[in-house]
Amino acid sequence: MGNRPGVAAERLDVRLVPAAVTSWMVTAAGTVWSVGNALAACGAALIAVSITLRCIAFRWVRVTSLRAIWVGLLAVGVVGAGYGLAIALRADALDRHPITAAFGTTAVVTVTPSESALSLGRNRLMFRATLQRLRDDEVNGRVVVFARVAEFADVMVGQPARFTARITRPTRRDLTVAVLNAVGHPTLGSASAMQRSAHAVRDRFAGIARQVLPADQAAMLPALVLGDTAMVTTQTNRDFRAAGMSHLTAVSGANVTIVCAAVLFSARLLGPRAAVLLAAAALVAFVIVVQPTASVLRAAVMGAIALAGILSARRRQAIPALSATVLVLMATAPHLAVDMGFALSVVATAALVVIAPVWSGRLTARGWHKPLADAVAVAGAAQVVTAPLIAAMSGRVSLVSAVANLAVTAVIAPITILGSAAAVLAIPWPAAAQLLVRFTGPEVWWVLRIARWAASVPAATVPVPKGLPGVVLVGGLTVVVAACWRWRWVRTGLVVVSVLAVACMLAWSLAGLVSPA
Structure with missing residues (x-):
């Protein structure tokens, strides 16, 4: 297929992906079932097989496919043996604690x-x-x-x-x-002094929000900016889950990217290296204040890899960076292998890198404006890849998630930038922090409004089996739809159904049948 306008033709570098997936699967399996030694033995067997194939390929140099196979098996075997042995040692230490x-x-x-x-x-x-x-x-x-x-x-x-x-x-x-x-x-x-300072910043920021904003917005702003959900009510949490927007209250790669991009842009006058160093400092400070939880830790390592790539003048590639992040975290924080939040963060990031640009390019080629195409592609890609995992975790699938997330896309960056700046100024310059927090009020109001409206839509969520059956059901339906997408009548039917669903939701809202309050 020829390159169409707007469709990225650049090939992704996926050489680290097998190693990252292997490390994750081996660590997760060794954590849940205590089979690390067996997995390490399998890795050693793969190493032996790959070495044998290497000897065969060395004698018949022209067998390039055989050489490719032995290289792949050797990489998987080394990673499997190493991470299997590591998780076996950790599991043994756990049993003997x-x-x-x-x-x-x-x-x-x-x-x-x-x-x-x-x-x-x-x-x-x-x-x-x-x-x-x-x-x-x-x-x-x-x-x-x-x-x-x-x-x-x-x-x-x-x-x-x-x-x-x-x-x-x-x-x-x-x-x-x-x-x-x-x-x-x-x-x-x-x-420690660092922890006390971070706690003081969080408390002061939350206090300023309470002084300036209405109660519901004051509770939500720290959650959206710092992942601090202490003041968020149970009902608001329910609304965000039903609307498929609960990821907004967990600091992720998007928050880190927004903060670092804002610092890099504002520091352009200082030169690229100075700007990167400032962005790195902002990254460290941001992680300390929001606390290194699962998603924050992943996002921080991802950001550090990207910043190192900029500093060394090398071309940045998101898939190798994400794969390296997984490899590093499986070695340093193996408990993340069975953390659902970490899994959601990784697959969403991968979708935004692999799927969203392709979808955006195709929409742009069909005449869509680039910002709208990007917003729709990002919301759709994130919804598609995270739906199976959310189904496994909650036993429900949100039918309004894509629409709700698309509706709030434009306000998340201003909330993050203004809120982060307000947190920095909360102690040294409270008046400026109050002004910045006040400017976040309309955006936070909009996020809350959308969450309440989406949650109140009839059949906003549907029940599905929990655990592996839910993953298989939702993931299988997603694969079937993706496989049938090539047929025009399938695309037309899904578009018609989506338009009718959106029209019904708007009609219910305007008629007062769905109360957004």
């Missing part, structure tokens, strides 16, 4: 929270932490803590807390060593 002897008992523990607490309702909260001490013995490991809000409301990330807890076995295999149910009040230590 000293805290396993304390399951079912109550003991004094010391932990350092690694993420902000999440409200569970009924005066309960939950947070992830790093175990520091069990009684008086120094230990380490990832734990999940459940506690009462009245007793642990003041605990912040990076601040050691010593308390009595009932220790139980974790219900999920995600490299967590124990679940701690806190009893009584904690004795709090002192967080």
